[in-house]
Amino acid sequence: MSDDTGTAGEAVPEHELLAVRRGKLDRLRADGIDPFPHAFPGVTPIGEVRAAHAGLEAGAETEARYRIAGRLHARRGQGKMAFLDLDDRSGRLQLQARRDVLGEEVMDRLLDLDLGDLVGIDGVVFMSRRGELSLRVEAVTVLAKSLRPPPDKHHGLQDVEQRFRRRELDLIGNADTRALFMTRAKVISTVRRQLDDAGFVEVETPILQPLYGGAMARPFTTHHNALDRDFYLRIATELYLKRLVVGGLERVYELGKDFRNEGVSFKHNPEFTMLEWYEAYADYEDAAGRLESIVHAVSVAVGYEGDLDFGPPWRRVSFVEAIQEATGVDIMAHPEGADLAVAVRAAGHELKGMDELTWPQLVDDLLSKFVEPNLEQPTIVMDYPVAISPFAKAHRSKPGLTERFEAFAAGMEIANAFTELNDPDVQRERFEAQVRFSEAGDEEAQPYDEVFVQALEQGMPPTGGLGLGIDRLVMLMTGTRSIREVVLFPAMRD
RNA sequence: GCCCUUGUAGCUCAAUUGGCAGAGCAGCGGACUCUUAAUCCGAAGGUUGAAGGUUCGAUUCCUUCCGGGGGCACCA
Known part of the structure; x- marks a missing residue:
């Protein structure tokens, strides 16, 4: 497998996607913003926000303010307005960021966020015209800059090997x-x-x-x-x-x-x-x-x-009967391994290495090969x-x-x-x-x-x-x- | 350990008979005030898992190795 992480002492050219994120990290620090703050108190789970406003009509506004936090999943730009999706463990919520609400500096900073960044949002709940529960952003806090791209926002992470080896990516990308x-x-x-x-x-x-x-x-x-x-x-x-x-x-x-x-x-x-x-x-x-x-x-x-x-x-079935039904062999009538192997073969069944198996091994095999797979x-x-x-x-x-x-x-x-x-x-x-x-x-x-x-x-x-x-x-x-x-x-x- | 199968851009996937390795998303530059897989324009992004071989030419065929998946063996 190709790998861009490299190993100690080995110079690996940085991928441009990583370099871009590093650049944004440096810019945050240059602007006096801590890209890795220590805590973010007062967060409400997205699931709770959703539950509290379940019946809201399309286009409805509220005065309900929430602080939520999670990973940025998607962004839909609209020039002077943008919609973003934020994921936390309990669900996903759409954010609406408006230049006229946030001002130039905050809006630009928000648009400079990368998918995968961990951010905290303070905002007011409203229901969009299309009926999507949303939070109108009033304040943005970077909680942790993500320096690597997340899995595809729509397809998630499909590669089975990566899903198991990098389970965190599987969890980020696949609900x-x-x-x-x-x-x-x-x-x-x-x-x-x-x-x-x-x-x-x-x-x-x-x-x-x-x-x-x-x-x-x-x-x-x-x-x-x-x-x-x-x-x-x-x-x-x-x-x-x-x-x-x-x-x-x-x-x-x-x-x-x-x-x-x-x-x-x-x-x-x-x-x-x-x-x-x-x-x-x-x-x-x-x-x-x-x-x-x-x-x-x-x-x-x-x-x-x-x-x-x-x-x-x-359903209950006896061990001896289950094998007898599946194979036609009465294991209790053949108490020795060799003897039982003969009976199994006579019944038209064959097991790998059957003649070397002890009686217990043979009996165990009969169950696992002929009975177990059919117990749905x-x-x-x-x-x-x-x-x-x-x-x-x-x-x-x-x-x-x-x-x-x-x-x-x-x-x-x-x-x-x-x-x-x-x-x-x-x-x-x-x-x-x-x-x-x-x-x-x-x-x-x-x-x-x-x-x-x-x-x-x-x-x-x-x-x-x-x-x-x-x-x-x-x-x-x-x-x-x-x-x-x-x-x-x-x-x-x- | 054996058999089958698979590995292509950060992610998801194409590539005809062996004939210049492509698209969408993400990213980058630009446009856009109710979008939701947003849309539109532009530019970029590759040692096709690794090494070798056949060939004028290999993502494609062959060999070996590495990783994944399935099966056998093993294993309640």
């Missing part, structure tokens, strides 16, 4: 990007409020962990110099949160970043936002109900208007096999299965939950099984966590726990097809 991240904030605040109101305590557990766990994924590693030891960036908060339930906090949640050292895709970013909650004296049915109600509340809060129906209850409406897949669920409690009535579900929508997993395994001896056996899977070549099998097992030995109440992918939830709520669209600064190659 829908601003709206999307406002929606994201609304999703998160709604989730928090739901849990807070339900008596959950928000906690923070380590991101740098001596041992990773709580999910099937490869971790990032990093190094602490003073301690001279490696740490893992967490792949999940699960094990720490359950230790807090052991400690008696009863209802806890954490909302924060997890990190997984995996490929990127439309639904995977190496760092992503995860919510996990744990509720003492509850089981996975309770977790399902809470998930439905929280996601539904989120959809209401953000004014969701898409094709997905988040109203509870969601919110669906809860119930009762996962023990072998792929090392932290879920055995099903109270179905042998070989656990009380675990995953929720899907728009062909994506959004949540994973279980009645938590709280029998320390069983947990120890599950870890040992994971170690065997690891030795059999599964790079994502769980490492053995003795501290966690000892915490369970202390006694953990019956507990329902759930993890919800916040980025994916935002994708659903905004109808977005790529996780990169809902993460402000997605991972990019250098």
